[in-house]
Amino acid sequence: MNNITFEYPYLLFLIIPFILCELFCKQKTATYYIPHLNIFNQDKNTNVFLITILKWIIITFSIIALSSPYEKLQTINIKKDGLDIVLSLDTSGSMRQIGFNRDNLELSRWEVVAQIVEEFIPKRINDNIALVVFGTSVMTASPLSFDKNAQAKIIKHLNIGIAGDKTALIDSIAGSINILKDSKAKSKIIIALTDGEDTASLIPMQVVENLIKKYDIKIYAIGIGESNRHVLGKLASISKGKAFYANSKDNLEQIYKEINKLEKSKIEQNKIVQKKYFYTYFLFICIFALFFYIYAKNRNNN
Numbered sequence: 001m002n003n004i005t006f007e008y009p010y011l012l013f014l015i016i017p018f019i020l021c022e023l024f025c026k027q028k029t030a031t032y033y034i035p036h037l038n039i040f041n042q043d044k045n046t047n048v049f050l051i052t053i054l055k056w057i058i059i060t061f062s063i064i065a066l067s068s069p070y071e072k073l074q075t076i077n078i079k080k081d082g083l084d085i086v087l088s089l090d091t092s093g094s095m096r097q098i099g100f101n102r103d104n105l106e107l108s109r110w111e112v113v114a115q116i117v118e119e120f121i122p123k124r125i126n127d128n129i130a131l132v133v134f135g136t137s138v139m140t141a142s143p144l145s146f147d148k149n150a151q152a153k154i155i156k157h158l159n160i161g162i163a164g165d166k167t168a169l170i171d172s173i174a175g176s177i178n179i180l181k182d183s184k185a186k187s188k189i190i191i192a193l194t195d196g197e198d199t200a201s202l203i204p205m206q207v208v209e210n211l212i213k214k215y216d217i218k219i220y221a222i223g224i225g226e227s228n229r230h231v232l233g234k235l236a237s238i239s240k241g242k243a244f245y246a247n248s249k250d251n252l253e254q255i256y257k258e259i260n261k262l263e264k265s266k267i268e269q270n271k272i273v274q275k276k277y278f279y280t281y282f283l284f285i286c287i288f289a290l291f292f293y294i295y296a297k298n299r300n301n302n
Helices: 009-024 038-066 109-123 148-157 169-180 205-214 229-238 249-262 279-301
Strands: 004-006 069-079 083-090 128-134 138-145 187-194 218-224 242-246 268-277
Touching: 004 009, 009 038, 038 279, 069 279, 083 109, 083 169, 109 148, 109 249, 128 148, 128 169, 138 148, 138 169, 169 187, 169 205, 169 229, 187 229, 205 229, 218 229, 218 249, 229 242, 242 249
Parallel strands: 083 128, 083 187, 187 218, 218 242
Antiparallel strands: 004 069, 069 268, 128 138
């Protein structure tokens, strides 16, 4: 809240005409003498004071809302050759297996993967990232986005079995390609992680191979546990990427660090400023003040 500013600060000067009009545009009214009028004047004066306060609340808060107050959350530099990355993650039933983290044997494979991916995403500050999860079927958890905070929250809400208990690795690659096929980025990358054999894919491997070549997509294939090394190696080879294999959390952390080093963005070109707007709060107060103003005005006239 310490970084609040206005998108259109010059609109704040609109308050000046209202102040001048209040001072110099007084309405002239006829004067009548009525005995014992002071009894009624006390209540009327109270109403006039309330109406005046409400009027200025409406005017002031409307002008503030028009000026669009906001808080700048962060500025993201977008690189000229920024990457579009799809993280394809296995959430099949086999990811329930424990013992992958030697420091905490009670954690499942998925819990370890989710933690490492959460740490990896913010490191890709200048890249567009999408999230895909797969089991028996394939789901897009997040489209291509620069909103790393939202994606970290999405990871926390993903569970084992959310897409079924089987493994559809090839289908997940096809789904990831579908996200990247219209991308204008110079580099399009899929980082696919799985822990077992493909047991549920419906799309033939040959079709996926053709799509990878057609859209010039690089695949980093990561296998954990007893994964299908032949398929992972083939995906990496035809896409000019690389295959990795991890038997522990430490191995997996090193793999993501290596991928992070292999794929770098370069020249700064544009910036995205993330903002939190507050004009709706002022409009909300204006609406309530307007209702009370109409009520008090009608009561005063009566």
